[in-house]
Amino acid sequence: MEEIMTTSQGCESDMDCSDNECYEDYYNINDDSDIEQVDPRKVDPEYFEFKCLYEEEVDRLLNETVETLSNILHIPPSLAKVLLHGHQWNIEEVTRKYHDNPSNTLITSKIEPVTTHSNIIMGRYMCCPVCVMPHPVDKFHSLTCGHLFCRDCWTMHFEVQINQGISTGIACMARECDVLAPEDFVLRHLTRPNMREKYQQFSFQDHVKSHPELRFCPGPNCSIVVHGREIKAKRAICTQCKTTFCFKCGCDYHAPTDCQVIKKWLTKCADDSETANYISAHTKDCPKCHICIEKNGGCNHMQCYNCKHDFCWMCLGDWKSHGSEYYECSRYRENPNIAHESVHAQAREALKKYLHYYERWENHSKSLKLEEQTLGKLRSRINQKVMSGLGTWIDWQYLFTAANLLAKCRYTLQYTYPYAYYMDAGPRKELFEYQQAQLEAEIENLSWKIERAETTDRGDLENQMDIAEKRRTTLLKDFLDV
Amino acid sequence: MANIAAQRIKREFKEVIKSEEVAKCAIKVELVNDSYTELKGEIAGPPDTPYEGGTFVLEIKVPETYPFNPPKVRFMTKIWHPNISSVTGAICLDILKDQWAAAMTLRTVLLSLQALLSAAEPDDPQDAVVAKQYRENLEMFQITARHWTNVYAGGPHVNSDCDDKIRRLVDMGIEEHQARAALSSYNWDLERATEQLFS
Numbered sequence: 001m002e003e004i005m006t007t008s009q010g011c012e013s014d015m016d017c018s019d020n021e022c023y024e025d026y027y028n029i030n031d032d033s034d035i036e037q038v039d040p041r042k043v044d045p046e047y048f049e050f051k052c053l054y055e056e057e058v059d060r061l062l063n064e065t066v067e068t069l070s071n072i073l074h075i076p077p078s079l080a081k082v083l084l085h086g087h088q089w090n091i092e093e094v095t096r097k098y099h100d101n102p103s104n105t106l107i108t109s110k111i112e113p114v115t116t117h118s119n120i121i122m123g124r125y126m127c128c129p130v131c132v133m134p135h136p137v138d139k140f141h142s143l144t145c146g147h148l149f150c151r152d153c154w155t156m157h158f159e160v161q162i163n164q165g166i167s168t169g170i171a172c173m174a175r176e177c178d179v180l181a182p183e184d185f186v187l188r189h190l191t192r193p194n195m196r197e198k199y200q201q202f203s204f205q206d207h208v209k210s211h212p213e214l215r216f217c218p219g220p221n222c223s224i225v226v227h228g229r230e231i232k233a234k235r236a237i238c239t240q241c242k243t244t245f246c247f248k249c250g251c252d253y254h255a256p257t258d259c260q261v262i263k264k265w266l267t268k269c270a271d272d273s274e275t276a277n278y279i280s281a282h283t284k285d286c287p288k289c290h291i292c293i294e295k296n297g298g299c300n301h302m303q304c305y306n307c308k309h310d311f312c313w314m315c316l317g318d319w320k321s322h323g324s325e326y327y328e329c330s331r332y333r334e335n336p337n338i339a340h341e342s343v344h345a346q347a348r349e350a351l352k353k354y355l356h357y358y359e360r361w362e363n364h365s366k367s368l369k370l371e372e373q374t375l376g377k378l379r380s381r382i383n384q385k386v387m388s389g390l391g392t393w394i395d396w397q398y399l400f401t402a403a404n405l406l407a408k409c410r411y412t413l414q415y416t417y418p419y420a421y422y423m424d425a426g427p428r429k430e431l432f433e434y435q436q437a438q439l440e441a442e443i444e445n446l447s448w449k450i451e452r453a454e455t456t457d458r459g460d461l462e463n464q465m466d467i468a469e470k471r472r473t474t475l476l477k478d479f480l481d482v
Numbered sequence: 483m484a485n486i487a488a489q490r491i492k493r494e495f496k497e498v499i500k501s502e503e504v505a506k507c508a509i510k511v512e513l514v515n516d517s518y519t520e521l522k523g524e525i526a527g528p529p530d531t532p533y534e535g536g537t538f539v540l541e542i543k544v545p546e547t548y549p550f551n552p553p554k555v556r557f558m559t560k561i562w563h564p565n566i567s568s569v570t571g572a573i574c575l576d577i578l579k580d581q582w583a584a585a586m587t588l589r590t591v592l593l594s595l596q597a598l599l600s601a602a603e604p605d606d607p608q609d610a611v612v613a614k615q616y617r618e619n620l621e622m623f624q625i626t627a628r629h630w631t632n633v634y635a636g637g638p639h640v641n642s643d644c645d646d647k648i649r650r651l652v653d654m655g656i657e658e659h660q661a662r663a664a665l666s667s668y669n670w671d672l673e674r675a676t677e678q679l680f681s
């Protein structure tokens with residue numbers, strides 16, 4: 001039995017139960033008298049069922065589908081494979097199309113020609129139109145189209161195509177004939193073992209790519225294929241190499257932003273990298289005493305080592321104004337009269353707006369890296385504590401759980417900025433920015449507490465973890481639209 | 483060179499030489515070396531096109547994997563056409579790329595190129611500037627293509643207006659072909675071409 005993975009993690013369900021909603025669930029469930037029936041899809045907006053498969057398992061899965069179709073339509077498996085590959089492995093669609101109009105389906109799938117070529121064979125020898133050499137008639141083979149070529153030419157044709165990375169798309173050698181060579185025909189003509197292997201490798205890749213429920217793990221040198229139950233922009237984690245990615249597009253996971261928007265955003269960032277470069281500074285001046293401050297942790301809540309002034313790294317505003325009430329720092333205030341301004345003013349405004357979002361996007365990405373370093377330092381400090389008898393690793397485990405949760409929250413927060421950038425103004429954007437601000441505030445609180453973890457009260461820290469994750473889930477529940 | 487490739491080229495060479503198109507002087511091939519890896523092709527500009535009366539020379543390089551891969555063909559004669567680069571002579575034609583079939587021959591390639599001169603495909607351009615002119619100002623395109631045919635391919639239609647404008651730029655120290663290319667790109671607007679050349 002393969003193990004079905006989900007991206008929910010154990011600690012989250014514990015936290016969910018401290019929530020009022022869960023109490024409601026608890027009472028509802030009592031009515032149904034079955035506690036086990038909580039649908040994780042409703043509780044966890046990121047819930048995703050998937051399996052990590054090895055090549056052999058993928059082969060088995062594909063072959064089962066091929067066999068099923070082959071039995072339904074009474075056609076050879078190699079043709080069933082071509083049909084499925086051309087129809088995103090949608091067995092119902094192929095079956096329906098085939099029953100409606102079998103010959104048309106075979107023609108549009110390039111299994112059969114529009115018109116068959118008839119050969120007039122006289123004598124025992126024939127001239128092959130490709131190598132222009134005479135060969136015995138029985139050395140000639142053709143696809144369903146009837147275009148005859150000698151065995152050696154077929155072999156050469158396949159080898160040349162395979163060396164160019166082509167496998168499932170190899171067509172007949174005749175002019176204006178696009179009938180595809182099915183797998184069994186190709187393999188019958190490939191004698192060299194390395195060529196057969198290459199062909200099978202390439203066609204395997206083609207088949208996985210044409211199957212919407214399958215996705216190659218994007219991790220380096222990883223051969224795992226992820227099989228998802230639904231084709232959605234959900235988070236998949238490779239069990240082999242631990243790479244996390246979006247199941248739909250195969251790129252870095254990007255909730256709440258969707259696949260097209262994140263692509264647009266990343267292209268924009270790459271195009272505008274020059275403009276945004278000056279942001280990369282790691283130092284800023286304290287807004288009160290103007291001493292130069294370097295950012296060496298992930299937290300945006302800065303305290304000047306000179307005058308002890310608490311300020312925000314992003315906007316340089318007083319940290320007190322960032323309090324729990326309404327965190328305005330993440331929101332961009334557009335000029336309401338911009339439509340009446342000059343083209344130059346509009347261009348300046350557009351750049352200002354982009355930089356606002358880019359700066360925050362970039363800052364969270366950097367914070368993630370800095371917090372990773374913090375975690376490394378934390379690990380060695382705890383190691384010392386354990387060595388000198390101050391508790392066991394298990395006693396300090398909660399700190400790592402907290403650090404992991406912080407990374408997860410900050411990651412989502414980072415990806416809220418492209419989402420907000422492309423959002424139209426209106427009540428929905430206001431709600432989004434409100435929730436984003438709340439998440440932002442709680443994450444900075446959590447980061448602040450983790451940086452001072454050894455002196456922070458454990459209960460206090462765990463409470464903060466709970467709040468931050470709650471904010472994250474709430475935002476995703478409302479805006480992760482997949 | 484692989485055996486099949488040489489065999490095929492020899493055979494195709496004969497096929498072209500004996501073909502009825504050669505008899506009508508429409509196409510021609512010549513060997514460049516003894517090894518059959520490089521040939522020189524020629525096609526006549528088709529009638530009722532701006533290329534009429536011109537002779538266009540092609541460079542044909544035969545790859546090791548011929549005929550399983552297409553020959554590499556390029557215009558040696560400068561030509562003004564949406565699917566052919568006015569700078570390098572590179573050609574955008576499906577049969578020279580993914581629509582190649584091993585059963586095609588040099589003769590089919592030459593005839594397809596001739597057909598391309600009769601019917602451009604501006605939606606699949608090789609030269610964006612030419613394609614834009616073709617779509618937006620067909621008359622200007624025809625004037626330009628005919629002028630290039632006259633100058634580079636021996637076509638009969640002299641256009642004195644074009645020649646005058648080029649001479650003006652040459653007098654200013656611009657190289658002749660550079661002047662022609664700039665004027666062609668700017669619909670023979672002398673002022674804009676000058677501006678571009680001196681900017």
Ligand SMILES: [Zn+2]
Nearest residue numbers: 128131150153
């Ligand atoms: Zn042959």
Ligand SMILES: [Zn+2]
Nearest residue numbers: 145147172177
């Ligand atoms: Zn065929």
Ligand SMILES: [Zn+2]
Nearest residue numbers: 217222238241
């Ligand atoms: Zn992996």
Ligand SMILES: [Zn+2]
Nearest residue numbers: 233246249259
């Ligand atoms: Zn995606």
Ligand SMILES: [Zn+2]
Nearest residue numbers: 286289304307
């Ligand atoms: Zn200060």
Ligand SMILES: [Zn+2]
Nearest residue numbers: 312314315329
């Ligand atoms: Zn701020």
